Amino acid sequence: RKGRVDLGFGAGGRAMAQLISELFLRAFANDWLARGDDGAVLPAPAAGERLVMATDAHVVSPLFFPGGDIGSLSVHGTVNDLAVMGARPLYLAASFILEEGYALADLARIVESMASAARAAGVAVVTGDTKVVEQGKGDGVFITTTGVGALPAGRDPGGARARPGDVVLVSGRIGDHGMAIMAQRESLAFDSEIVSDSAALHGLVEALYAAVPAEAVRVLRDPTRGGLATTLNEIAAQSGVGMELDEAEIPVSAQVQAACELLGLDPLYVANEGKLVVLCAPEHAGAALAALRAHPLGTEAARIGCATADPQHFVQLRTGLGGRRMVDWIAGEQLPRIC
Amino acid sequence: RKGRVDLGFGAGGRAMAQLISELFLRAFANDWLARGDDGAVLPAPAAGERLVMATDAHVVSPLFFPGGDIGSLSVHGTVNDLAVMGARPLYLAASFILEEGYALADLARIVESMASAARAAGVAVVTGDTKVVEQGKGDGVFITTTGVGALPAGRDPGGARARPGDVVLVSGRIGDHGMAIMAQRESLAFDSEIVSDSAALHGLVEALYAAVPAEAVRVLRDPTRGGLATTLNEIAAQSGVGMELDEAEIPVSAQVQAACELLGLDPLYVANEGKLVVLCAPEHAGAALAALRAHPLGTEAARIGCATADPQHFVQLRTGLGGRRMVDWIAGEQLPRIC
Ligand SMILES: Nc1ncnc2c1ncn2[C@@H]1O[C@H](COP(=O)(O)OP(=O)(O)OP(=O)(O)O)[C@@H](O)[C@H]1O
Ligand SMILES: Nc1ncnc2c1ncn2[C@@H]1O[C@H](COP(=O)(O)OP(=O)(O)OP(=O)(O)O)[C@@H](O)[C@H]1O
Ligand SMILES: [Mg+2]
Ligand SMILES: [Mg+2]
Ligand SMILES: [Mg+2]
Ligand SMILES: [Mg+2]
Ligand SMILES: [Mg+2]
Ligand SMILES: [Mg+2]
Structure with missing residues (x-):
């Protein structure tokens, strides 16, 4: 003992x-x-x-x-x-x-x-x-x-504040945290190559608020359990909007992509612990993206789509091949105890 | 499932x-x-x-x-x-x-x-x-x-604020919570007779502050894990004082006393979840005790001893037989998962 x-x-x-x-x-x-x-x-x-x-x-x-x-x-x-x-x-x-x-x-x-x-x-x-x-x-x-x-006074981001036309930004590559855990659990050969993105995001958020009016920052969220797909569905449901995303614009590392294929997972559903999702008023989206990119935690930030008027609140993806698919909430229990 | x-x-x-x-x-x-x-x-x-x-x-x-x-x-x-x-x-x-x-x-x-x-x-x-x-x-x-x-401004009770001469009050019978759990775990015959004292104490604390100057309330503490004995030892150590208690004045119900004897426990070390320990300036102790007693959660409140000048910070008990014994911190793991 x-x-x-x-x-x-x-x-x-x-x-x-x-x-x-x-x-x-x-x-x-x-x-x-x-x-x-x-x-x-x-x-x-x-x-x-x-x-x-x-x-x-x-x-x-x-x-x-x-x-x-x-x-x-x-x-x-x-x-x-x-x-x-x-x-x-x-x-x-x-x-x-x-x-x-x-x-x-x-x-x-x-x-x-x-x-x-x-x-x-x-x-x-x-x-x-x-x-x-x-x-x-x-x-x-x-x-x-x-x-x-x-x-601080004037700030009030919230999942219910997205409007059709708002631009969806993500601060960098998705799926790193979840795949670092999964690769280690499954003892995949490349386990040590995938490193969790676990990081504190408040500095990045301050950089964003310094660059655009507080009112333009409609929604901020950290896409943890359920990944980017689930986070965007949550926001769509809370705000009563749809979303259209461009698959080609969503940053994913080659290792995470490979590990996901091996395990039959989709990076869109894999947890992140150091990424920021921003829904921003369209007229300030350029400045917001530039502010994210200028911060060490946002160098690979990308504009991945926008909110739409959709009474069914669907999140849809334009695939690389020019098709479209629905992006639903995460199903079942594919990644237990990821955080 | x-x-x-x-x-x-x-x-x-x-x-x-x-x-x-x-x-x-x-x-x-x-x-x-x-x-x-x-x-x-x-x-x-x-x-x-x-x-x-x-x-x-x-x-x-x-x-x-x-x-x-x-x-x-x-x-x-x-x-x-x-x-x-x-x-x-x-x-x-x-x-x-x-x-x-x-x-x-x-x-x-x-x-x-x-x-x-x-x-x-x-x-x-x-x-x-x-x-x-x-x-x-x-x-x-x-x-x-x-x-x-x-x-609220002016209030600042803390474990380090007791001084020699301060009066020790307890708001009622001790050991009820821990013995309710233990009796049920051990399936003692009288298990259902002992009921946990689990209760929210903020109303009792407000009644106390309404009755005496805030400055007179030196220390407040809820005697949870380790019981009254451990709580008083903590306060003695933090404040650099000793304590002298009167065993006869410490309220314990007959059922808790009996269950403790059966299980070889001492009620002084048994957890409470709805009791308040007060160290109070002596000139206000009477008013403090009256205020506790006037509140539904403090009807059996008692004055059980006082803080002393003791460089060794011992907590001592005058027993019913006129003797004295040391009351140490709780030892070992006698009551795991009591809260
Ligand atoms: N047991 C609970 N009781 C009350 N509210 C809860 C409970 N569990 C979750 N919630 C609420 O549900 C919402 C979603 O919680 P969730 O834990 O998914 O958010 P999160 O902390 O942002 O994500 P994660 O836990 O993956 O980091 C939040 O508003 C949270 O306060
Ligand atoms: N893991 C921890 N990390 C930091 N501080 C801790 C930790 N555990 C306890 N403490 C601190 O130690 C002190 C004693 O904690 P303790 O849990 O005994 O107090 P309590 O909550 O009043 O008692 P109980 O938990 O029995 O109700 C407190 O100041 C608490 O903040
Ligand atoms: Mg979150
Ligand atoms: Mg969280
Ligand atoms: Mg949570
Ligand atoms: Mg406590
Ligand atoms: Mg506590
Ligand atoms: Mg505690």
Whole structure:
């Protein structure tokens, strides 16, 4: 049992207090957390700003993958949900469900990675929780992160705000995160060539708002579970519009394309953890695209289609061969535990 | 598989969207959640107020117990961490980790119970997340709740603020929650007689602040995992004081006492989910105690001891027989998954 998580680490006693202070408080180091109280007391946002709150549980398997691990992913995932609401991410709460017997050295790597992702994103992990479940009642480590951010006045992107004619932009190649996980799970030969795109998108979002009027940014979304196809269907349904996409314009890397063919997957349905979808007023789409491309996370950004007036809210794809096909929501359970 | 959680409910597609809208959005019904965006946009707290943020994962086993279930518990647990920071609880984020195969009817009961606890506490579940793990990689349902509250100016209770001479109050009988769980787990004959105290404490805290100057409220804490003994040791360590308690003054019900004896447990170490510990300036202790007693959740509140000047930060108990014993932190793993 030495060097492994045991049930006592979740019992509220000295062992738990020691784990929290030596591992978590040390890695996340900040004054809010150091107080050791039941919660964190934080300054309110500036006058005129609203709050944004978002949460995600992370249950990705395997816990370590090319381009990241559950620790960094759990920071990026929640930062990105704040970012696509238009908010500046400020604070994270982190709750850990640990499985008895998990190696403490691996937990420490995860926590370090989480702490460094949070530092890089400029957010602080201000409060947390640690529970332990018996072996066979969990799977190593699950992490829920909940974020709070500040929403500047005038910004209000939302899935329901797309209008016919709006231009659809995507910030780069799709499917990298999901295929990095799948390739590793299936031990594909090229597994190490595909690297997750896991990244924090709030800098990219700020660059976009700096380039176009806030009103022109109709919808922002991170195409995670279900991939680009599902995200666009969600937006179409919320806004009551259709979409027409150009297959040839959608960026996909050759490796992801090849791995998808091997596994019988469609990159349109594969999860991303560092990509931004933008629906933008047509008259500002050029400036928006240029702003994305000028940012390190958007160099391969592309204009992939536009919203249409369609009472059935269909998302359609013009294929390379000049045909058309319907792009439906993701079906079934093809990619479990991708995030 | 019909009527049970399947992996597709976590895949991001139509099945997940349907589960979210028919189960979660319907039960938690509010406009923030109904937007269906990546997060919730919330009004900032009033001028002069600060934010408080707290999080807890809930992994209690069994999921249903006398006096509550994981749903109501996950509301009370986080509301109470906000309340003991002095804050008015406002918003909750809820993240669910579901095990494949779990009965949807039971999940619905849990979600209903959670929604009704949130309504009763006056907090809204404004955003959420749903993940599914394979059978054997989870345990039915885990719920992480994260709360945001508003802290009125002038309030600043904290574990480090106790001073020698401060009076220790507890709001009622201790050990009910933990023994309700243990009695059910061990199928003790009197299991149904012991009912969890799970309750939201922010009303009790408001009654306290209405009765004494904010400055007199030095420390508030909810004695959860590790029980009253561990909570008082935490406060002693944070504040650099000792404590002297009167065993005879600590309220414990006869059933909890009997169940503890049967199982070889000490009620001082058994978890509570609806009790408040207060360290109060001595000149206001009478008013504080009266205010607690006048509230439905504090009718059996008691003055159980006081903080002392002790460089070793020991918590000591004057026993009924006139002796003294040390009250240490909880040891080991005696009560796993109590919350
Ligand atoms: N994994 C973690 N990362 C960062 N901080 C943590 C972590 N786990 C606990 N903490 C911090 O440690 C302190 C004690 O946490 P703990 O969970 O014991 O408090 P609590 O929520 O009041 O108790 P309970 O969880 O029994 O209800 C808090 O300040 C909490 O924010
Ligand atoms: N258990 C739940 N309770 C309440 N609301 C939920 C729950 N699960 C999801 N939601 C809500 O449903 C919507 C979609 O959630 P979803 O998790 O798909 O979004 P996301 O976080 O952007 O995607 P991902 O989790 O793949 O990163 C959000 O508005 C979210 O708040
Ligand atoms: Mg607490
Ligand atoms: Mg998300
Ligand atoms: Mg906690
Ligand atoms: Mg999202
Ligand atoms: Mg708590
Ligand atoms: Mg989510």
